[in-house]
Amino acid sequence: MSFGFGVGDFIAIINQASKLRKAFVGAPSQCKELSDELRSLQSVIHDVDVDLSTTELNSHQRDDLTAITKCCRDTLTDIENVIKKYSAKESHSIRRIWRRATWDPDELRHLRDRVCVNVGNLNAFNGKLARIQISDVLMNMSDxxxxxxxxxxxxxxxxxxxxxxxxxxxxxxxxxxxxxxxxxxxxxxxxxxxxxxxxxxxxxxxxxxxxxxxxxxxxxxxxxxxxxxxxxxxxxxxxxxxxxxxxxxxxxxxxxxxxxxxxxxxxxxxxxxxxxxxxxxxxxxxxxxxxxxxxxxxxxxxxxxxxxxxxxxxxxxxxxxxxxxxxxxxxxxxxxxxxxxxxFQGMPLLEIQASRDDVSNYLSTSLEAMPYLSRKPGLHPEIIKGICDAVDGMFLLARLYLNSLSGKLSPKAIRTELRKLTNGSQTYDDAYDNTMQRIIDQKAVQTMALHVLAWVTCAKRPLTATELQHALAVELGEPHFDEDNLSDIEDLISICAGLITTTVDGTRNVIRLVHYTAQEYFEHKLVCWLPEPQQTIGTACITYISYEAFGTGSCLSDAEFEERLEKYPLYTYAARNWGYHVHDEPVADTLLLVFLLDQSKTDACGQAVFAQKGYVSHGDYSLDVPLGMTGLHLVAYFGLAEMAKVLLERRDWLSVTDSLDKTPFEWAATRGQDEIVKLFLDRGIDANYRGLGCRSPIALAASGGWISTIELLLDYGVEKGVPRQIQKMKSIEPLFGGQWRWIGLK
Missing domain, CATH: 3.40.50 (Rossmann fold)
Incomplete structure (x- = not known):
């Protein structure tokens, strides 16, 4: 390293953290979080060490890193002193005896917080290194x-x-x-x-x-x-x-x-x-x-x-x-x-298989980090051989099989499970079935785990960790969100027995299933444990956007809108997707109707549907979106025909417009919602209606390429005495620059 640090400076910290983690084996359960944070510290120091090998630092950056490194050393020293204070080694053994009666949880919590601060500081410094490296790469660009x-x-x-x-x-x-x-x-x-x-x-x-x-x-x-x-x-x-x-x-x-x-x-x-x-x-x-x-x-x-x-x-x-x-x-x-x-016929082909050495290496490292199995080193060779024999070049199976051993406490239970794996059919469905059985056996958290899997499987886009936490904290019938009902994301991942994981997508930390085979599995089998997952999600979404906090209607400034998004992280997802979930599986009419008849809340929902983040250089939300959307506007947008009928029975609001002067009929045409369009036409709406935007329904449907909607509108608006096929040509040809045949009209 060019700035005066040696590789040994970081290796010493990594080794000391590793030594302390091993010392915590057999310690009270409260120590697990501290041990996990020490593992995070090891990882981030390793990342900094790698990035520093290609980066030149100035004097200020060197001073910052020196200070952070000193804090790490001091924290690890204090942890080592606490271990000595509350434990003692057995004679002629490396095992420690812990004095549980005198254990101070506050002291442990304070140490964990200090490690977290060090990890945060190192992550921030590593982010600066990344920006330095990117800057170096782009330095030679013209301007x-x-x-x-x-x-x-x-x-x-x-x-x-x-x-x-x-x-x-x-x-x-x-x-x-x-x-x-x-x-x-x-x-x-x-x-x-x-x-x-x-x-x-x-x-x-x-x-x-x-x-x-x-x-x-x-x-x-x-x-x-x-x-x-x-x-x-x-x-x-x-x-x-x-x-x-x-x-x-x-x-x-x-x-x-x-x-x-x-x-x-x-x-x-x-x-x-x-x-x-x-x-x-x-x-x-x-x-x-x-x-x-x-x-x-x-x-x-x-x-x-x-x-x-x-x-x-x-x-x-x-x-x-x-x-x-x-x-x-x-x-x-x-x-x-x-x-x-x-x-790729005739081109070089090299099949990828998990080599036995790679699988063995993965298992050996993973066993050291597993609470129960790490304390049974004598069984490690047996576990590694048994799983390697069973997976036949499938890395994911090795991971699933290893997870299946995590709850086995005795050597006999571990060996029994290994025999089952060796005699199994080696299919992912079997592995996922076994994992699901472990989840179902967790009686206390079974329901929560199933809801986690439902959200991760059925969400219309990947959810961030915070969105998932809010989704699972929704309480039906409650008018306000209660933050005391939030669960730790680590716990949510843990109860799903290795089936979900976190990954970084741009700047977002998203939750996803561990593999696409898991997605395929749950798309077919989730209903075996949770019969109506889409209804569960749709109900939660409607409950969320029905909170009293949205009773003030749409926001009038970016600052106000940003504040709402920060306080209610699920707001955008719920507003943009409740209709799709309800379309897949209907929810209780009473719940949905109460929301749709509340003009202020449907207005707030409509704003979230359309508000978009501006360019990176600006960073603001564009609030030039349709405001004043009614419940009928929203059901027309999402194509919820049955609910549209219910709303129309309560009042005649076919002609009501939003701030863009669009009626529900125009939104239905724009979105290609044929069933809604037909419902409105049967109610007497003119197929050639032109709102203040001066665009006909056919033009709106054509802008989205909704061919069936165009044909439906033509069926209701054909001029008398003009053959239908000629009328189609006359109406559609200008919309597609004369190339009407490509849309299937003859």
């Missing part, structure tokens, strides 16, 4: 406009995911892949494609993170080599970030960053669109990507989990076309999906 261009291209570069997966990797894991002849050929020979399929849970993502680290190490100081990678995710399969334009923009950004240069083609595209607030077409992005690859001597593109893309064909077409004339190498992983495998 501030280049950075603005990168931000405009994409806000995602997958660096956070890469860091997370790298941290999960055990030292030495994946070396078999890096040593393989096919991988060496892929590195050395330009324009190569290496397809790496594998069964679910084989460790494909960890191998990808290994490859990326290897490339970054090899070409760290070579600006003529571009490196870009994409981690596909089943939870975003219908999300904007899975579309080809998003992926191309992300690849361009990463290549420019790794090459530390900006190309004229990309700058031209940026200048053409930025001032207009528009986004580039696929063709423009393809041309820009071509300009970037031409500026490089070699380009590497890595895509993990192609099978988790909604349409992998488009991005593969783009890259394969690029390879024809440029030195672009592609490495991709996927399950054995026939359509995907066929795209």
């Amino acid at each position: 501030e406009q280049d950075q603005m261009c990168l931000d405009w291209l994409s806000s995602t570069d997958y660096a956070t995911q890469q860091g997370e997966y790298s941290s999960l990797r055990q030292p030495g894991s994946g070396q078999w892949f890096l040593d393989s002849q096919l991988f060496h050929e892929w590195i050395k020979v330009p324009q190569q494609t290496l397809f790496c399929p594998g069964i679910p849970g084989a460790g494909k993502t960890i191998i990808v993170s290994t490859v990326i680290d290897e490339l970054n190490n090899m070409y760290r100081d070579n600006p003529e080599v571009g490196i870009a990678y994409i981690y596909c995710d089943f939870q975003y399969i219908y999300h904007e970030r899975q579309k080809v334009n998003f992926l191309l923009a992300c690849i361009i950004r990463q290549l420019l960053q790794s090459m530390q240069k900006m190309t004229p083609g990309v700058l031209k595209m940026f200048n053409n669109h930025k001032s207009k607030g528009t986004r580039p077409s696929t063709k423009e992005l393809s041309e820009a990507l071509l300009s970037v690859t031409k500026a490089a001597q070699q380009v590497f593109i890595i895509i993990d989990a192609l099978d988790e893309l909604n349409d992998s064909k488009k991005i593969l077409d783009e890259i394969f076309d690029l390879q024809v004339g440029e030195k672009v190498s592609l490495l991709a992983t996927a399950r054995f999906i026939p359509d995907i495998v066929a795209r």
Whole structure:
């Protein structure tokens, strides 16, 4: 390290923390949290140590790190003194006897808080290091406009995911892949494609993170080599970030960053669109990507989990076309999906399997961190061999099987469970069935665990940790949110027996299922334990947006809106998605009706549905959204026809408008809600109605591409004496620039 610290400074702290964690074995249960925080301290110090190896610090930064390091040493020394104070070693043994009667919980809590402060300070310092490194990478770019261009291209570069997966990797894991002849050929020979399929849970993502680290190490100081990678995710399969334009923009950004240069083609595209607030077409992005690859001597593109893309064909077409004339190498992983495998026919293939050494290494490390099993070192070889024999190259099964042993207290119980694993069918369904049985056996927390799994499985988008906490704290029938009902996120994860985990998505800490096989499993089997999960979620969402806090209606300023979002983290999700959950499984009419008839609360809900965060450079919410939305506006927006009938029986509010002068009928046409549109037309609404926006319902439906809605409106609004097919042509042709045939009309 260049600033005067030696590797030993950090190793000493890491070793001391490890020594103290081992000393806590057999200590009172209150010590577990302190032991866990010590593990976090070890991890973050290791991260700082790695980042410092490539970063130059100024005098102020050196002083800051010196002070933080001293605090860490002092805290660990005080913890060591407390251990000596409350325990003593047995004669001729390494075991400690704890004096539980004299244990002071406040003293322990104070020490834990000090460790947390040290972890927080180190994380903050590491964040500064990351910004320094990014700044160094971008230093050679021409000016501030280049950075603005990168931000405009994409806000995602997958660096956070890469860091997370790298941290999960055990030292030495994946070396078999890096040593393989096919991988060496892929590195050395330009324009190569290496397809790496594998069964679910084989460790494909960890191998990808290994490859990326290897490339970054090899070409760290070579600006003529571009490196870009994409981690596909089943939870975003219908999300904007899975579309080809998003992926191309992300690849361009990463290549420019790794090459530390900006190309004229990309700058031209940026200048053409930025001032207009528009986004580039696929063709423009393809041309820009071509300009970037031409500026490089070699380009590497890595895509993990192609099978988790909604349409992998488009991005593969783009890259394969690029390879024809440029030195672009592609490495991709996927399950054995026939359509995907066929795209790589005749190309080098290297199947990914969890090697026995990798699985054994993972199990050995994990056993040391498990409360009961860590205290039975004599059984570790037996456990490792039994699980390795059972999983047959499936990393995820190793994790699930290891978790299944966590509640076994005696050697006999552990061996009995190992025999079951060895004789099992080695399918994920069996492993998930066994895990669910463990959850069901937790009588005290069974219901809470099922609700956690319901939210994580059925939510319309990944939830943050805070959103999930609020979702589970909702009490039906209560008009106010009670923060005393919040559960610790660590406890929520724990009661789900390893089936959910946290991951970083941009700046958000989100909760997700451990693997896409778990998603597939619960989509079919969750109802076996929780019969109506969508109703459960829909009811909670409606209860949340019905709180008295929203009785004041919409917010009039960004500051007020931000304050509401901060106090009620589930507000946006509940407002934007309650209708979808209710559409899947109806909730109690009384609950829904009370909300829909409250104008102030539906107004507040409507604002949350449409308010969007502005550009990064601005940071404010755009409150230029429809206000004054009624209950009928909302049910028209979400397509809840039965509830629309109930509302219309209570009053005639078909013509009521929001602040954008849109009626519920216009919202139904805009959203392609055919059943609602038909309901309104049957009530006498004119199919050719034009509101103050001067756009006909057909034009509104056409703007969203709702072909069936257009046909429905034509059926109700055909001019007398004009053949229906001609009327269709007359009405639709102008909307689609004369290309009416492509929408299926004859």
